Amino acid sequence: MKNVKYLTLLSGLLLLISCEKGLEEESYSVFDETTLTKPENGLQGVRGVYSALRDNGGNGYYAGYLYQLYEYPGDILTTKPNSRQGIQLDQLTYDASNSIINDVWTSIYRLISRANESEYLVSKIDYSANEASRTMQRQHLGEIRFLRALAYYDATSLWGDVPLNLKSSSEFTEADENPPLAPLAKIEEQMIVDLKYAEENLPLSNSAAEVGRATKGAAKSLLARLYMRRGEWKAAADKAAEVMNTAYDLRKPAEGGLIAIFDNTNRSDNEFIFVLKSSSETGSYGILSNSFGIQSVPWDYNRGWGNFPIHLQFYKKFEKTDERRKLLLGTYKTVYGQTITIPTEFNGDGGAPPIKQTDFTYSLKYPHVNNYNYAGYNNVSIIRYADVLLMRAEALNELNGPNAESISLINEVRARSLASAITLNMFGSKELLRDFIFDERALEFFMEGRRRDDLIRWGKSASNGSNPLLKFKEKVKPLLRDQNTYSDIVNYMYFPYPINEIQSNTSLDISINKNRVRQ
Amino acid sequence: MDILKPLHIQKIGLHYLPENRLRLKVEVLLNKSADARIKYWQLGGQDTLYTESSAGQAKHTLVMYNLIATKKYKYQIEVVKGREKYSSKIYPFQTKSIYQTTPYFALDSLDASSSDIESKFFLTQILTQPGAAVILNGAGEMVWYESFAKGVKVSSWTPDQTVLCVLGSEDIPSSGGDEIVEINRKGEYVKHFKLGEAGMDKMVHHEVRKDAKGNIYSITFDKKVVDLTSVGGSKNDTVKADGIVIFDPEGKKIWEWSFLDHIDILKYPNIMKNKKDLVHANSLFDDGKGSFLMSFRDLNQVWKIDRKTGKVIWKFGENGDFQLDKAHYFYAQHWVHINPRGELQLLDNGTKTKQSRTLSFALDEQKKTAQSRIAIPYPKEFHSTVKGNSMLLDKDRMLVCLTDPRLFLITDFAGKLLWKMSIGGDPYRIEEIQGFKNVAHE
Secondary structure (H helix, E strand, C coil), rough: CHHHHHHHHHHHHHHHHHHHHCCCCEEEEEEEEECCCCCCHHHHHHHHHHHHCCCCCCCCCHHHHHHHHHCCCCCCEECCCCCCCCCCHHCCCCCCCCHHHHHHHHHHHHHHHHHHHHHHHHHHHCCHCCCCHHHHHHHHHHHHHHHHHHHHHHHHHHCCCCCCCCCCHHHHHHHHCCEEECCCHHHHHHHHHHHHHHHHHHCCCCCHHHCCCCCHHHHHHHHHHHHHHHCCCHHHHHHHHHHHHCCCCCHHHHHHHHHHHCCCCCCCCEEEEEEEEECCCCCCCCCEEEHHHHHHHHHHCCCCCCCCCCEHHHHCCCCCCHHHHEEEECCCCCCCCCEEECCCCHHHCCCCCEEECCCCCEEECCCCCCCCCCCCCCCCEEEHHHHHHHHHHHHHHHHHCCCHHHHHHHHHHHHHCCCCCHHHHHHCCCCHHHHHHHHHHHHCCCCCCCHHHHHHHHHHHHCCCCCCHHHHHHHHHHHHCHHCCCCCCCCCCCCCCCCCHHHHHHCCCCCCCCCCCCC | CCCCCCCEEEEEEEEECCCCCCEEEEEEEEEEEEEEEEEEECCCCCCCCEECCCCEEEEEEEECCCCCCCCCCEEEEEEECEEEEECCCCCECCCCCCCCCCCCCCEECCCCCHHHHCCCCEEEECCCEEEEEEEECCCCCEEEEEEECEEEEEEEEEECCCEEEEECCCCCCCCHHHHHHHECCCCCEEEEEEEECCCCCEEEEEEEECCCCEEEEEEEEEEEEEECCHEEEEEEEEEEEEEEEEECCHHHHEEEEEEEHHHHHHCCHHHHCCCCCCCCCCEEEEEECCCHHHHHHHHCCEEEECCCCCEEEEEEECCCCCCCCHCCCCCEEEEEECCCCCCCCEECCCCCCCCCCEEEEEEECCEEEEEEEEEEECHHEEEEEEEEEEECCCCCCEEEEEEECEEEEEEECCCEEEEEEEEEEEECCEEEEECCCCCCCC
16 A cells, blocks of 8 residues: 555656746846837837928918918018917017917927927837848838928028927937027027938939828928028029929929919929828818818908918009919909909009999909809919029029029029019119019019018118018008008017916016017 | 646736827636636835636736836736635846926916825826826825726726716817717727717717616717797707717617707897807706706706706806805806705806806705805906816815816815825816725625
């Protein structure tokens, strides 16, 4: 019996031992699904930065509000006394609490923050280990930096010194949560670094399906625009020349000219160097649309809201044969059957009752034809080829006075719209040609967000830098409904810093708005 | 051989979730079926937290929640089968930051006498897009959230330890939305009602609550097409007012009520002026005794409505059925409810007096008299014309949300400030919640 007991014990022991040998250490893995490691995540980051251009809305940033800050206050666009928006900006009665000023600032910094996060992300992804090329990584970085430079361009044009933030939030110190204003020169330095990287690493062009993405030409053109703003005429002229005769050209009269560019069925064009694309698919409203269309035209034209009336004096500036005048509402029949015209004193058709003469004209650059809904499909031009030509023309004039090349560049733009040609002997001085160029820019670029920059640059050039508001005051003050709202101690070159930023940023206080608003 | 093999963990996978920074998922593979749960604690913290126990399987997915951002934790998996127990090794994890450019919730002050508030939990919401339901602790830290593409217009805590929300885009007015969602603490959707599906044929607004039977009640946007030609309107004019809806747990509509059935529309004063939002109902409360209390902002009144018949039993407030001293009139009031003391309590926004206050009344429903019990006025600079709420905290303190100044407060009954938080957006309500903390129930 003893042996049996021992045997049982032994076999039991053996059983135990063999079971224990089968036990393994618990295996442990950590999956950080929040850490992005693939090149497609890099592309997602890049897309996120592009989407910040419209700040996810029908009105955000380039989809609407930004151009209000660039076109108001100005000498083209105005507001009606009962307009629901824009009046404060148009009539110089704005202050730091103006909602558009606050909104655009937020949109700009949202884009900058996404750019910083994406730059950090893309820099950390190993593209080559994932069978994607280093070229693609450089392209992604180039796009991010181009967009960040564009956002800082807008921020500095509108506010001058602004906080300079280039870090991802994961690297923030407490001080970064409340950044102080950085000097304009420092920010422009960074913009130049970013744009030089972008022009080096972006492709010459994109496929039709990728037409909204930045290119070499976009980076060069924006750099040219920055040099123009800084008064660096040679650098600007040279940079503009680098864009000429590459991937872009003017849309010719035979192709429908400028009017065809803004047609909302036009999906892409060689004249657009950088453009905000919109979508007409269902569900796009508020996400992929823009707000210009329905806001530009009056109700009785095709049920628009008429929020952006344009002075009749501007209509008069166009030659009658200039095709660009067709981008302004002239004679039309209302939805109620009445005929509306522009008075003859402004070169309209005039006419006796029952014809009604209008007090304003309206832009047709962003028509919402064929859709009664709030989503606009129109492309919003950010940089186009005509601007490159006119920038070079202006820069050459500033350098050398009236010259054949400037005249020829201007004529290219005018000929495309069947306006009359100019000749060198029409301009006896740099000043005369400069004034002509700035008037030409108004005819070409109205409602494309260029006017504010142009008026300030015009004033700087005309006064040798001593009085940037020279032309602004000359053009804007007479058109105010109450000229007393213009104050000579306010620096209209920059908008006031938004109250939301001053309140939430402990490095700023209300004194930074001292000469930016009427006291 | 399994029976003889001791209970053991084979694999553990810790997942940081891309959709939420305050929840982590752990997948556990055992060598046989058993029950599993996780024990976890913050380094330097006081509490030991536990996930729900997952029963009778070899593969488990457990969720750790009630976490604070950028903190270090340790965790251990406990497995049990009958009398067999097994604990894994102890592993670390670290929560990530919740990125915001400025703090959305900031604790401004906490009186030394009230440090117990720090260990309480509060539910609130982010109305703007993208929205979120958020749970904060009394130290002002987020301990739980669930984000949505739409704004969270209304939220409430249910007796089942779940969060009930009304979701809606920013352009739906009156704290309104087209979806109702119920989520548990693990982030699972328990209910999801959408406009146009099942029984939800109207948008809802201002309130969503679960009653004792598990039914969901809410306020609806109601309308009627009426011939208003006799009062200066058109033949097919639309009058918009409010209603009540009750859904069963499957989303089927089991009861509804409409304000428009209880008035004579043609005789209603200022019908043409107010027909787009006749009375602006803004809270609904089931008193547990067969009635609803409904608050109408534009009438400065509270109505008691019978839950079965829909009959309006009485009206309380200005021009109501109760004798009420003018000093006790309330204006544009919010969150009318019966407090734990049995009193009718509300936040008097005080749009007429420009001062907001918490009021409670003991109502004698037979004699139609009302005795003022609690009356706490808040500083004039804290006046809120819109939204907001107040509820009793323990026995002697008041928790308040004031939307215009963007504040959460706790005060004593004399109005002394004990706790104050600033919010980065417009809060709708704050609610103290019980049963959120997941400590062991041995």
